[in-house]
Amino acid sequence: MEQTLKKPFQRLLLAIAIGAASLAAQAADFKPHIVRFGYGLAEDSNQGRAAKFLAEDLAKRTDGKFRMKGFASAALGSDLQMQNALIGGAQEMTVVSTATLVGIVDDFGVFDLPFLFANEKEADAVLDGPVGQKLMAKLEAKGLVGLAYWENGFRNLTNSKHAIAKMDDLKGVKLRVMQNPMYIDMFNSMGANAVPLSFSELFTALESKTVDGQENPVNTIESSKFYEVQKYLSITRHVYSPWIVLASKKWWDGLGADEKKAVMASAVASRDFERKDSRAEGARALEDLKKKGMQVTVLNEAELDKMRQTARPATTKFAASGHAELVKELDAEVAKLRK
Secondary structure (H helix, E strand, C coil): CHHHHHHHHHHHHHHHHHHHHHHHHHHCCCCCEEEEEECCCCCCCHHHHHHHHHHHHHHHHCCCCEEEEEECCCCCCCHHHHHHHHHHCCCCEEEEEHHHHCCCCHHHHHHHCCCCCCCHHHHHHHHHCHHHHHHHHCCHHHCEEEEEEEEEEECEEEECCCCCCCHHHHCCCEEEECCCHHHHHHHHHCCCEEEECCHHHHHHHHHCCCCCEEEECHHHHHHCCHHHCCCEEEECCCCEEEEEEEEEHHHHCCCCHHHHHHHHHHHHHHHHHHHHHHHHHHHHHHHHHHHCCCEEEECCHHHHHHHHHHHHHHHHHHHHHHHHHHHHHHHHHHHHHHC
């Protein structure tokens, strides 16, 4: 008898909870908004899946008032072009590499330091902790609002010339890098010929042999179909590369308190979804690249250590250019995590 009574009571509680959530959404002050969300990768990439999650989550939180439209494959321009569109108020939101923010807030170069993190757990703790949040806060003075960090992942090398099993194999390789001084200096010091180029131009440059290779996480290599124009993949994990979800400050300042709260909550929810999805996808993507004909080389620890030592001046140079305290703070955070 008691069990019989319990089930209707549980259903009643559930109905009350759902009703309360719906009333809360209706009671909040949400006005209709069309949100243009641009991103660089394909719609069926980890970036695209997270963009879709974000759009759906935000619609739920705002009772359908916020309608987010995703623009994949750099349809709204390169990362730099979308950043400028946000600053000017011509676009509402985007997700870009933190590396492209260096021209706006040069402190973001700290995340491009080679061999900074040993694993994803360290990266999450630093990005979501005081260092990552402090850097985000600096964007507002530049016309951008940082909402959450997504994972691009550990970067690896590909090329069409030959297998790279040791650092010396990089000599003479025309390697596309992001338009970021840290990457240019790092790969030039390793013997490559670093060529800065926007991501939207990369596939064509690889196909035409304008560049021999590039470096990106395996998810991006697979979703961008670089295996069609690249034969060799070398697992180096030389840099952990975050993405950052941004909003236009001009647009953000026009939102009400409830609207800002909803956008921020959806961004954080999308962060958790994207990281989990990206990590699961990474393992699958690596196996998929092998099946599609890429020759995979895992560099041994001795060669990786040689790369670390060669790249170390990049950290020293960054610290000496006015970032000594930031590097010290980040190193302290990582050291604490490793204890």
